[in-house]
Amino acid sequence: MSEENLLLLSCCAPCSCGVIQKLAGQKRRFTVLFYNPNIDCSQEYEKRLRENQRVCERFGVPFVTLPYEPQAWRAATAGLEREPERGKRCSACFEMRLRRAARYAKENGFNAFSSVLGVSRHKDLEQVNEAAAHAEAESGVPYDRTNWRKGGNEILRHELIKEMALYNQRYCGCAFSRAQGEKNEKDA
Numbered sequence: 792m793s794e795e796n797l798l799l800l801s802c803c804a805p806c807s808c809g810v811i812q813k814l815a816g817q818k819r820r821f822t823v824l825f826y827n828p829n830i831d832c833s834q835e836y837e838k839r840l841r842e843n844q845r846v847c848e849r850f851g852v853p854f855v856t857l858p859y860e861p862q863a864w865r866a867a868t869a870g871l872e873r874e875p876e877r878g879k880r881c882s883a884c885f886e887m888r889l890r891r892a893a894r895y896a897k898e899n900g901f902n903a904f905s906s907v908l909g910v911s912r913h914k915d916l917e918q919v920n921e922a923a924a925h926a927e928a929e930s931g932v933p934y935d936r937t938n939w940r941k942g943g944n945e946i947l948r949h950e951l952i953k954e955m956a957l958y959n960q961r962y963c964g965c966a967f968s969r970a971q972g973e974k975n976e977k978d979a
């Protein structure tokens with residue numbers, strides 16, 4: 792069997808830090824990929840990218856990025872703007888990012904890929920796994936379906952967020968989730 796070489800798609804530092812620490816502690820061979828064309832503006836994108844890079848540097852983990860492609864994301868989710876979070880827009884968003892990650896894995900010699908897109912309790916893990924199945928079938932690269940929420944990840948990631956003073960955004964990423972988040976805060 793060939794040596795493990797895992798590509799981990801990350802959305803942001805707060806969702807990935809606990810998983811990165813755990814995998815690094817287990818001496819697993821992995822690389823973190825930042826591909827998030829869903830983020831609503833370049834300032835926010837840069838901020839999340841830098842924070843994720845900071846976590847990888849802290850644990851000595853390779854960090855790679857793909858270009859920011861908000862127009863491609865808008866095309867992939869066109870017509871789904873009014874969908875609620877966890878609805879069809881999220882399925883299209885997950886699928887786009889996971890398909891690109893799978894392609895990157897295939898082109899760069901990784902023998903598996905995974906993601907932290909379902910780490911937050913606001914996300915539907917089954918929905919992420921379903922989107923990943925399409926990316927897996929298309930690329931032929933196996934998707935590691937580990938439920939990263941388990942094994943004390945929630946506690947670990949909150950400790951790291953505090954310890955590293957990580958930027959912890961209040962919304963998922965797209966303009967629609969930002970508007971919904973602001974509305975929820977106003978209504979609270």
Ligand code: SF4
Pocket residue numbers: 829830876877880881882884885963964965967968
């Ligand atoms: S809410 Fe999050 S997962 Fe859903 S479409 Fe927006 S950025 Fe993507």
